[in-house]
Amino acid sequence: MNDALFLHRIHFAFTITFHYLFPQLTMGLAPLIVVLKTLAIRTGNESYNRAARFWTKIFGINFAFGVVTGIPMEFEFGTNWARFSQLTGGVIGQPLAMEGTFSFLLESAFLGLFLYGEKRLGKWGHWCAAFLVFLGSWLSGFFIIVTDAWMQHPVAYARLPNGSFTVTSFWGLLTNPWALIQFAHNMCGALATGAFVMAAVGAMYLLERRNHEYGRIFLRVGVIAGVLASMAQGFPTGDLHGKYLAKHQPVTIAAMEGLFKSETGAPMVIIGQPDAEHESIDNPIVVNKVLSFLVYGTTAAEVQGLNAFPKDQWPTNIPLLFFAYHIMVGLGTVMIAVMAAAAFLLWRRVLYCARWMLWIVLLSFPCPYIANTAGWMTAEVGRQPWLVYGLLRTTQGYSANVNAANSLFTLLGYMGLYLALGILFVFIMVRELGNGPAAAEVHSIQPGTPIATA
Amino acid sequence: MESTWFILVMLMIVAYAVFDGFDLGAGTLHLFISQTDSDRRTILRSIGPVWDGNEVWLIAGAGTLYFAFPALYAVSFSGFYLPLHIVLWLLILRGIGIEFRAQLSREIAAGLFDGFFALSSGLLALFFGAALGNVIRGVPIGADHWFFEPLWTTLLPWGDTGILDWYTIFTGIFTVIALAMHGALWISLKTDGGIRGRVSMVANRIALILGIFTIVGVPLTILARPATVANYLRHPVLFVIPAAVIASLYLAWIWNRGGRELPAFLASCAYITSALAGVAAALYPALLPSSYGPQFDITIFNAATGSYALRVGFIWWGLGMALATGYFIFAYRMFRGKLQEDSIG
Numbered sequence A: 001m002n003d004a005l006f007l008h009r010i011h012f013a014f015t016i017t018f019h020y021l022f023p024q025l026t027m028g029l030a031p032l033i034v035v036l037k038t039l040a041i042r043t044g045n046e047s048y049n050r051a052a053r054f055w056t057k058i059f060g061i062n063f064a065f066g067v068v069t070g071i072p073m074e075f076e077f078g079t080n081w082a083r084f085s086q087l088t089g090g091v092i093g094q095p096l097a098m099e100g101t102f103s104f105l106l107e108s109a110f111l112g113l114f115l116y117g118e119k120r121l122g123k124w125g126h127w128c129a130a131f132l133v134f135l136g137s138w139l140s141g142f143f144i145i146v147t148d149a150w151m152q153h154p155v156a157y158a159r160l161p162n163g164s165f166t167v168t169s170f171w172g173l174l175t176n177p178w179a180l181i182q183f184a185h186n187m188c189g190a191l192a193t194g195a196f197v198m199a200a201v202g203a204m205y206l207l208e209r210r211n212h213e214y215g216r217i218f219l220r221v222g223v224i225a226g227v228l229a230s231m232a233q234g235f236p237t238g239d240l241h242g243k244y245l246a247k248h249q250p251v252t253i254a255a256m257e258g259l260f261k262s263e264t265g266a267p268m269v270i271i272g273q274p275d276a277e278h279e280s281i282d283n284p285i286v287v288n289k290v291l292s293f294l295v296y297g298t299t300a301a302e303v304q305g306l307n308a309f310p311k312d313q314w315p316t317n318i319p320l321l322f323f324a325y326h327i328m329v330g331l332g333t334v335m336i337a338v339m340a341a342a343a344f345l346l347w348r349r350v351l352y353c354a355r356w357m358l359w360i361v362l363l364s365f366p367c368p369y370i371a372n373t374a375g376w377m378t379a380e381v382g383r384q385p386w387l388v389y390g391l392l393r394t395t396q397g398y399s400a401n402v403n404a405a406n407s408l409f410t411l412l413g414y415m416g417l418y419l420a421l422g423i424l425f426v427f428i429m430v431r432e433l434g435n436g437p438a439a440a441e442v443h444s445i446q447p448g449t450p451i452a453t454a
Numbered sequence B: 001m002e003s004t005w006f007i008l009v010m011l012m013i014v015a016y017a018v019f020d021g022f023d024l025g026a027g028t029l030h031l032f033i034s035q036t037d038s039d040r041r042t043i044l045r046s047i048g049p050v051w052d053g054n055e056v057w058l059i060a061g062a063g064t065l066y067f068a069f070p071a072l073y074a075v076s077f078s079g080f081y082l083p084l085h086i087v088l089w090l091l092i093l094r095g096i097g098i099e100f101r102a103q104l105s106r107e108i109a110a111g112l113f114d115g116f117f118a119l120s121s122g123l124l125a126l127f128f129g130a131a132l133g134n135v136i137r138g139v140p141i142g143a144d145h146w147f148f149e150p151l152w153t154t155l156l157p158w159g160d161t162g163i164l165d166w167y168t169i170f171t172g173i174f175t176v177i178a179l180a181m182h183g184a185l186w187i188s189l190k191t192d193g194g195i196r197g198r199v200s201m202v203a204n205r206i207a208l209i210l211g212i213f214t215i216v217g218v219p220l221t222i223l224a225r226p227a228t229v230a231n232y233l234r235h236p237v238l239f240v241i242p243a244a245v246i247a248s249l250y251l252a253w254i255w256n257r258g259g260r261e262l263p264a265f266l267a268s269c270a271y272i273t274s275a276l277a278g279v280a281a282a283l284y285p286a287l288l289p290s291s292y293g294p295q296f297d298i299t300i301f302n303a304a305t306g307s308y309a310l311r312v313g314f315i316w317w318g319l320g321m322a323l324a325t326g327y328f329i330f331a332y333r334m335f336r337g338k339l340q341e342d343s344i345g
Helices: A002-018 A023-043 A046-080 A082-117 A117-153 A170-173 A178-209 A210-246 A250-257 A290-296 A318-347 A357-364 A365-382 A406-435 B002-033 B037-047 B051-068 B069-077 B079-101 B107-138 B165-191 B194-224 B226-234 B236-257 B261-283 B306-333
Strands: A155-161 A165-167 A268-275 A279-285 A386-388 B286-288
Touching: A002 A023, A002 A365, A002 A406, A023 A046, A023 A117, A023 A178, A023 A210, A023 A365, A046 A082, A046 A117, A046 A210, A046 A406, A046 B051, A046 B069, A046 B079, A082 A117, A082 A165, A082 A170, A082 A386, A082 B051, A082 B306, A117 A170, A117 A178, A117 A365, A117 A386, A165 B306, A170 A210, A170 B261, A178 A210, A178 A318, A178 A357, A178 A365, A210 A250, A210 A290, A210 A318, A210 A357, A210 B306, A250 A318, A250 A365, A250 B051, A268 A290, A268 A318, A268 B002, A290 B079, A318 A357, A318 A365, A386 B051, A406 B079, B002 B037, B002 B051, B002 B107, B002 B165, B002 B194, B002 B261, B002 B306, B037 B194, B051 B069, B051 B079, B051 B306, B069 B079, B069 B286, B107 B165, B107 B194, B107 B261, B165 B194, B165 B261, B194 B226, B194 B236, B194 B261, B226 B236, B226 B261, B236 B261
Parallel strands: none
Antiparallel strands: A155 A165, A268 A279
């Protein structure tokens, strides 16, 4: 692997990973804010409105960080992946441009309406504004998923005489089955982030013995949403995604599972360290026949191992892929367990005073962030050595005219800048959480201040 | 279809320059023309609710470029690698500066964020102007269709130049001045009292300097790339564009002196629009000329994607622009009129 290619890959990986910390929370919070607004209307309890306002403020801060870290992403396709962009812009330029044109605009417009319109719109109008913020943020996510799904599973394209790809069916591109499955799986993950964060803040307030009323609301809504999201994350969306992956990228599944040789009744490795050189797994702990069952629904089925494929089609970093996938699945399981236990205690009406459980809920808020990041790494590392699966290799896509030093220079620049941003973000979040929901008052209609600080 | 998209992309660039232009200009000026913290807050409030909407045009414009002219997007973004990333850093700093200034209420933090905001606004204007200068001057695209330019090599008018050379630094400063006037006219439109008088006087002086730059700019541009006049000589009707440039600048100056804020600001919009139209007319059908000769130019024909993609893009693009326009009208109507004196702390 030559230096420039490696640096361009790290460059994109670093900036996208940092960026996605913010949208996953905004996409997850948006539907929960709609739930809070619905509860406010149904119960007539003003606390729900104040809770919604509080979370809208958190949403706004994350939205602003998401926007400023998202803008570089749109440009990095061109700066660091120029040959890829030149060849594929005729296809994936469409969803990316749609994201820029529609969703971003609608999101900021609706967010403005939601933030400043509470008095003027009335309770149903304001509910609609919240719903539109939700719709806008999920639409935005959909266009990005469509882009990635086309790279994973290219559909609806033709090649022009100069070798570049152009889209042949707009609807075919948008309804790529891969995109629909991936979107469902991804949005469950985002919802889990929103739910875990909301529940953790609720748990924190109860542990601190302040903001009792809000602590209970956050915990109740967060735990119920959390248990639904983390279960749906595994089944059906994760299950479907895995089966679809096995059908279209069987070599990826083999590498994810560390299955070097084809086997009938293939085992599932729970923990181990794949050794790609010797084509074996060190220190494996396995469960027999589970992999065959998970992929094909029967323990007798044969699962193709890596040896069934030519080596030049193997994912380039098998250990990383293996770990990313196992971290995702492992944490996903932990998340289901935590939320199921919390939901059980909620049902038994003892959650609010079960301090040990509140501690667990509070401390588990990083889980969905890590699991979502690991999930995206699984998807993107698993797609290697291809940029566009089966059509364009990663080695053919980077900006060959930009040398390694330039890429390293800007990578270091982003690292420094994002470190500062991260510190600022933590500082602002800690302060907002300290202020608490009781401070969240209605804003005047005059839009005199920027969105995030409103 | 390719020509249609050339016009549409140009329209989006114009929209970006006109809209984000005034908040970049206001940002550049706000440290210099404010006497008190309240002045600074007033200026920030005059752009606060609209600045991120204005930036949408940059995002949408880059996206449109990506799908309609992928080759241009790829070649220019990678060729201008370093300045483009610096622009992105500045955009981040600027967004954080304006959004979170009020969050950190301590005075020292406000000063720091104001500094970020002013510096990044000014440098962004400089870089955008330099980028325009590069597009006019042409870049060293060879037979392999790619190029890469360092940030600077020599400032002398000969030899292998970098992205910043005598001509592009000139266009950069030119842009900073043009946007400063644009921003000053916007602030004057949105404010009252002492600050309005000061900013209007500043706009007046900047307009004079801008006039000199405009007049000097034409021969310098022809010197930088003689081919820029070819389209004009072929279609003399195009000379109406430079005439509009001069006329709108004159009107902006006169109307600002007469205290007619809205006409003066609109004249400034017309000035920016016609100046960019002049560049577009000189370039067509090239999108990014090569300094090695027209056979290596990136044109709308060799950069465009397939015709189906261009047609289907036209449909949703039209829909998106209709929505965007509606939103802009709504947002600017809600925000119309003068700001109250520091009503929000």
